Amino acid sequence: MDVQKTEIWDTKMVPRMSQFRAFQQVLDRTHSHWDLKNSNDDHYTAEVRRHTVNDFVFTELAADPLTGNRTISDIRQSDHHYFCLLYLEAGDGVLRQGPNESKAAAGSIALWDSTRPAFFGTHSQFHQFSLLIPHEVALQSLPGIEDLCGLNVDGNEGTGALLLSHLRQLHDTIDTIDTQDRPAILRATVDLMAAAFRPSEEKIGGTAFRRALLTRVQEHIIENLGEPDLGPQNIAAAFCFSPRYLHRLFNQFDMTVSDWIKRSRLFRSRSDMETPYLDGLSITQIAMKNGFKDSSHFSRVFKQEFSMSPRAYRNQAHNLRLS
Structure with a gap:
């Protein structure tokens, strides 16, 4: 919109x-x-x-x-x-x-x-x-x-x-x-x-190939956020390299693979709660849609990231659309 x-x-x-x-x-x-x-x-x-x-x-x-x-x-x-x-x-x-x-x-x-x-x-x-x-x-x-x-x-x-x-x-x-x-x-x-x-390559300590590979890995994660079992093991397997190498790709940017997956799921879930045509989905359904296995865990990490509960955030987004 x-x-x-x-x-x-x-x-x-x-x-x-x-x-x-x-x-x-x-x-x-x-x-x-x-x-x-x-x-x-x-x-x-x-x-x-x-x-x-x-x-x-x-x-x-x-x-x-x-x-x-x-x-x-x-x-x-x-x-x-x-x-x-x-x-x-x-x-x-x-x-x-x-x-x-x-x-x-x-x-x-x-x-x-x-x-x-x-x-x-x-x-x-x-x-x-x-x-x-x-x-x-x-x-x-x-x-x-x-x-x-x-x-x-x-x-x-x-x-x-x-x-x-x-x-x-x-x-x-x-x-x-x-x-x-x-x-x-x-x-x-x-x-x-x-x-x-x-x-520059000197700044990130890697090659152009490594940067391009990291981009492809991140695109793969975004495309598969809804898979509850998405994690370092199956991501590395999808690209035919070791989990250790995968962690090295992300560590040069001071983040872990799991943290990047979690934040991507949280931001996707937040976006879904702002989207009018998804108003028919419950908060639990939105969490599951984006790969979270447990609604209470989702609520806890959502509040840690955005300083409010999913329900409070959804109500705020709804009120903003009406104002």
Whole structure:
């Protein structure tokens, strides 16, 4: 189902002395929670545009210089988690996340993760476009993406140039694309992002063959999530290599095979509970459909992952559709 919502806001809508405080509140709602600071308390100029398409969020921000810290407290205030691709059409600044730091400039594309602390600062007025990609979608497309957050790619050459051109066109034309074609376009965007930000062989300690093999293994897991007995033994057997080698494929990204299967099942189950045509299925049926053998175990791990019970989450999703 194609769901769209657009919000446009400008500091001209509020009195001068309240402009920065109002901007902070709007950014919390349209992007995510940040602790923002600027050098001018008397006046602040900013324009914000936020447009949702399905589970993806397109934003445009033009503003005076500012700095922002995203802390654990800020993260806890967010209901949805994203990986954010951003590029500047004007201005420059810095982005830091984890051990990585990159200098943002016109023509570069940066990546950050909304589930971890981060810092950004701009030195002048800036004009920024962002695409917020649902967390689970990006994780499945680019294993190890967490290690790349805080980095950027050059939008003037190679795959980075293709990605930048695509993002610009996407921001300009997404509303003109037929609603039936948008999911495929957005999936292609994520694939292009994965290609542009894919880590070097030296960084992940493996070969191009190993990366391609891991992708095929993950696709096999997604296709067979409904099989209750899906696990390292039969996955390795399907690809004719040892379980030990399978674990090595996943360990280079600090995850186990079983954890990846469990998280994929949880995210698929959560998506099913948001889907109107599956409203006739009980929570237990959804759990079994996605490979969980025991409904009480499903409820426990679901709450651990999403901080609410499956029933509470389903009721919330239902109420949001009615609002």
